[in-house]
Amino acid sequence: MIVAMTLIDTIHFTDYSTEISFSEPYCENNYENRLFVTDSRIRSLNRPFDDFCSRIPDGRCLTLPSGEEVKNADSLFRILDAAFNLKLDRSGEMIAFGGGVLTDLTGLAASLFKRGCSVVFYPTTLLAMIDASVGGKTGIDYRGLKNMIGTFYPAREVRIDLNFLKTLPENEYRSGLGEAIKTAMLGDRELFDILLRESDAVAAREEGVLREIVSRCVKVKARFVREDFREKGIRAYLNWGHTFAHAFEAVCGLGSLTHGEAVVWGIDKGLKAADLIGRGNAAYAEAFEELVNKYGFAVETPVPDFEGFCEALSQDKKKNGGDLLFVLQSGPCETFRAPLSIEILRKTVPALHV
Ligand SMILES: NC(=O)c1ccc[n+]([C@@H]2O[C@H](COP(=O)([O-])OP(=O)(O)OC[C@H]3O[C@@H](n4cnc5c(N)ncnc54)[C@H](O)[C@@H]3O)[C@@H](O)[C@H]2O)c1
Missing domain, CATH: 3.40.50.1970 (Rossmann fold)
Structure with missing residues (x-):
């Protein structure tokens, strides 16, 4: 520590x-x-x-x-x-x-x-x-x-x-922005507002806004790391959006979206799942949607087939051992972990073949 x-x-x-x-x-x-x-x-x-x-x-x-x-x-x-x-x-x-x-x-x-x-x-x-x-x-x-x-x-x-x-390159920059959105949602409401308000400056990579984004993100990550250096507990919250994103990357192939874009896709699914288990927050989900639209992130992309997606999720489960707990949110900076049933996953993840 x-x-x-x-x-x-x-x-x-x-x-x-x-x-x-x-x-x-x-x-x-x-x-x-x-x-x-x-x-x-x-x-x-x-x-x-x-x-x-x-x-x-x-x-x-x-x-x-x-x-x-x-x-x-x-x-x-x-x-x-x-x-x-x-x-x-x-x-x-x-x-x-x-x-x-x-x-x-x-x-x-x-x-x-x-x-x-x-x-x-x-x-x-x-x-x-x-x-x-x-x-x-x-x-x-x-x-x-x-x-x-x-x-x-x-x-x-x-x-x-x-x-x-x-x-x-632009795709690598957008990948970083995806992680910045995740970090803002986890630990800095003001950064979330800055990302919403300053999207033009962010797109133009203006130094002032970049300095603000980087320093705020580093501070949020530092907070989680300081509390839990070896990821025994809350450091795992930094995986917000990642369980869905890793399975998406596994079935769609790395590179179909950048990693950060896949994380934003995963966050969208996490918010939907939280809503389906009765722990959602409509105003927060709307604000996220506005952010996604401003930056043009693709959250509607379907996975090729639902079974394959679940198989990829189970790989994640094997890697971590025990039950697969999804990091979810019920509001800004309100993060928790919960298992999700196959029915909830089916309603959450769009697939070309179900
Ligand atoms: N240790 C951790 O906590 C942690 C956290 C997140 C991600 N990661 C790891 O980070 C890796 C992804 O990192 P990344 O997204 O930075 O990818 P990367 O290191 O592959 O860099 C992306 C691309 O950008 C190019 N590039 C880098 N800087 C450039 C610059 N200034 N100008 C022009 N081109 C430049 C690189 O050559 C590369 O082609 C993954 O392996 C992931 O596992 C680690």
């Missing part, structure tokens, strides 16, 4: 300026005992960042391919090998510039290298800024299952440079 506190207290917002934002954090030019890790897509889309990487001495900047497929044991060992080759010692540091894939992967490598060296994150996607870089969960995918191998190991520091969001 104390570790999580340390993490939250050391989050910085660097100045927003293309000229200095990449050089400022490393103006000391100190590469000694440090390994930098990033991915090729960020470098190819972001010229100032690519220039920054090019100045890092040989062997100290490992550039991996991009995408979820990279989150595997091979990449993990590429990072560990690079650290060995550089003779990083235990007081050494790994520095990840990237989205959630890179921060999860580098966090895991840092937690294993010589039983744990320091790690610093520069999250470069909205999702990584508000979610993946905060809270200390690291991991790789294994045997086709997400995050099957991992540790709890918070970064020493998370440095958020909003400049990175300038080059983030």
Whole structure:
């Protein structure tokens, strides 16, 4: 818990300026005992960042391919090998510039290298800024299952440079917005209103509103993590919308909606289910619908077949053990967990084949 506190207290917002934002954090030019890790897509889309990487001495900047497929044991060992080759010692540091894939992967490598060296994150996607870089969960995918191998190991520091969001592709940005909506519903009513009111500024990625979104989301996540670092209780509320979303992704294929969009789809189902079990809140559901319409999230998309969807849900149950409890809400910041019957699920989830 104390570790999580340390993490939250050391989050910085660097100045927003293309000229200095990449050089400022490393103006000391100190590469000694440090390994930098990033991915090729960020470098190819972001010229100032690519220039920054090019100045890092040989062997100290490992550039991996991009995408979820990279989150595997091979990449993990590429990072560990690079650290060995550089003779990083235990007081050494790994520095990840990237989205959630890179921060999860580098966090895991840092937690294993010589039983744990320091790690610093520069999250470069909205999702990584508000979610993946905060809270200390690291991991790789294994045997086709997400995050099957991992540790709890918070970064020493998370440095958020909003400049990175300038080059983030639109679908990745929307994915982060989906998680921001989830976070607002869980713990910040004012953020929910800001997202409703400021949708134009959000769409235009204006710095002021981005700063507000990121700092508020980080604070909400920090609250949950501080109370329940190892997810024995209320940290599981952060999975609001996710049980439905994971099953949707399993049957529709990853990529038919981005992860954040699937989460918004899942939240819509969660609100409907809460209503069907007599714990809904009509005004709240209407406000959510307004938000969804403003941002154009697709919540009506049907799953191909209902049986397949239930099968995917049961995989989630196997993974977590015991009964499948859905995170649900009966109002803003009023979150609870409950099982759902097959009849309720049938009424909640639109399917092409029932
Ligand atoms: N540890 C946690 O608590 C936690 C929480 C949520 C998600 N995650 C993990 O995060 C991962 C998803 O993270 P993500 O959505 O950031 O995806 P990602 O890391 O795959 O990044 C998305 C894409 O955007 C590109 N990109 C990143 N930053 C860019 C930039 N500034 N400009 C241009 N392109 C850029 C990347 O190369 C990649 O192609 C998943 O593996 C998930 O399991 C972890």
